[in-house]
Amino acid sequence: GENVEQHPSTLSVQEGDSAVIKCTYSDSASNYFPWYKQELGKGPQLIIDIRSNVGEKKDQRIAVTLNKTAKHFSLHITETQPEDSAVYFCAASRRGRGDSSYKLIFGSGTRLLVRP
Amino acid sequence: SAVISQKPSRDICQRGTSLTIQCQVDSQVTMMFWYRQQPGQSLTLIATANQGSEATYESGFVIDKFPISRPNLTFSTLTVSNMSPEDSSIYLCSGGGNSYNEQFFGPGTRLTVL
Numbered sequence: 001g002e003n004v005e006q007h008p009s010t011l012s013v014q015e016g017d018s019a020v021i022k023c024t025y026s027d028s029a030s031n032y033f034p035w036y037k038q039e040l041g042k043g044p045q046l047i048i049d050i051r052s053n054v055g056e057k058k059d060q061r062i063a064v065t066l067n068k069t070a071k072h073f074s075l076h077i078t079e080t081q082p083e084d085s086a087v088y089f090c091a092a093s094r095r096g097r098g099d100s101s102y103k104l105i106f107g108s109g110t111r112l113l114v115r116p
Numbered sequence: 117s118a119v120i121s122q123k124p125s126r127d128i129c130q131r132g133t134s135l136t137i138q139c140q141v142d143s144q145v146t147m148m149f150w151y152r153q154q155p156g157q158s159l160t161l162i163a164t165a166n167q168g169s170e171a172t173y174e175s176g177f178v179i180d181k182f183p184i185s186r187p188n189l190t191f192s193t194l195t196v197s198n199m200s201p202e203d204s205s206i207y208l209c210s211g212g213g214n215s216y217n218e219q220f221f222g223p224g225t226r227l228t229v230l
Binding site for chain 1: 117120146147149157158159161208212218219220221222223224
């Protein structure tokens with residue numbers, strides 16, 4: 001089955017600097033890679049996703065890159081702000097038959113701290 | 117995107133009792149899922165809630181312990197049965213599947229079992 005590894009487990013950056021979180025996956029059939037942000041006491045919020053037919057996607061200060069050959073994808077946050085502080089999770093999924101079609105496998109999470 | 121609500125938001129329960137958690141989506145979704153998240157940990161999928169048929173459980177989770185209902189395309193319930201302190205956790209529902217594999221999460225139910 002799919003396995004998703006995420007690094008680093010914690011990341012501390014100065015406000016205004018960039019933050020990069022990396023994930024690797026094992027199932028070459030995976031074709032959908034979302035990123036979630038979870039603030040304390042809240043559910044995960046989908047912030048950006050990428051599908052296997054593209055290599056990069058941007059949305060304002062956040063971007064995600066995908067390297068299908070190496071089976072890894074990364075989240076990039078530029079000009080970090082204190083409100084970016086949260087736990088970030090990557091995940092992988094693949095279209096398949098039956099109920100497994102939309103099952104997400106999550107990474108272990110990265111706690112990001114943006115120092116003012 | 118879908119907006120998902122859960123009830124209750126938190127509860128404290130006695131050992132041996134059961135709790136039913138409700139999940140409501142503001143629009144029809146193909147798929148609904150239930151997850152467990154231990155404090156400081158990642159999300160673990162409990163089961164996929166299928167409309168009109170029995171839920172599909174992941175390894176380590178069984179229907180007798182976590183019965184699930186999905187009466188329509190906007191609502192699902194998860195029951196945590198015969199609870200023990202080890203069941204203390206955050207339980208999250210998600211909905212999605214209408215386009216690609218997007219999933220949107222509810223705010224979670226924080227359960228403490230004494």
